[in-house]
Amino acid sequence: MSSIPQSKDELLLAINGIFTKLMADYRVISAGISRDNGVEGNIKGTQISVCDTVAYLIGWGKLVLKWQRLKSQGLPVDFPETGYKWNQLGLLADHFHQEYRDWQYEDLLNELESTVADVVDLISSLSNAELYEKPWYNQWTLGRMIQFNTSSPMKNIRTKVRRFKKMKGC
Template identity: 65%
Template sequence: MSSIPKNKEELENAIKTAAEKLFADYRTIPHECSRVPGVEGNVKGTEISVCDTVAYLLGWGILVIKWHTLKSRGEKIDFPESGYNWNQLGDLATNFHEQYKDWTYEKLLDEYETTLKKILTIISRTSNKDLYEKTWYKKYTFGRMIQFNTSSPMKNIRTKIRRFKRAKSL
């Protein structure tokens, strides 16, 4: 399988595989280390906590669900999110961190797992044609937009988490 899913089955597998690997790493991080800065941030030169990485993924997952819901109703979608432009993704990431700053590590992981299940349900209920054979946003298909905001950042964050674990001898 290529790194970029080209159909519904590959997308489902990419998300499940990335999630399985990432959650395996997350589960080895003790709760007391989950809020310690030391993970390379989304904004150049910043460090964030493990919890912030989950908040980031959760934030994007929730946006994918929101986009699908709005599009299904024929409503306008304010990409990437209301109040943010594509050139403000660092600010959006910081907003996700702030939004979930009081959540426990366990609650974040549980909520992200639930969000991924919802996304996989959306994929399972969407035809391959609707996922990959028509443009959904600008030049991108819905499947590609899902991948951009699920399996792709999960792989990226897993690399950062593994670096953090090595640095902290976890």
């Protein structure tokens, strides 16, 4: 299998595989340090908290679900999100951090689990052809757009979270 999923089954394996590992990492981090800055941010030279990483993943997962819901209803979609352009992803990340800044760590983890379950359900409800055999946004298939915004950032964030865990002795 290539590192980039090419089918529905590979996409489900990629998401479920990295998500299980990432959640195991999150679960050993205590709520007491979950808001400490120390995780490398998306913008070079910035530091964010573990909670911010969870908020980021929730935000992107919910966007994927929103995009598909709107498109399936024949409605226009503002990519990546209303008020943001693709060259403003740092601002969008900050928006996600702010949106969830008052949430408790455990509630964030539960919301992430729920959001990922919804994404997995979406993928499961679609055929391989719907996911990978036709462009969905510009040249990208829906499967690739889901992967760009779920399993790929999960892998990236897991590396950063593991560094944070090591630094904190978790």
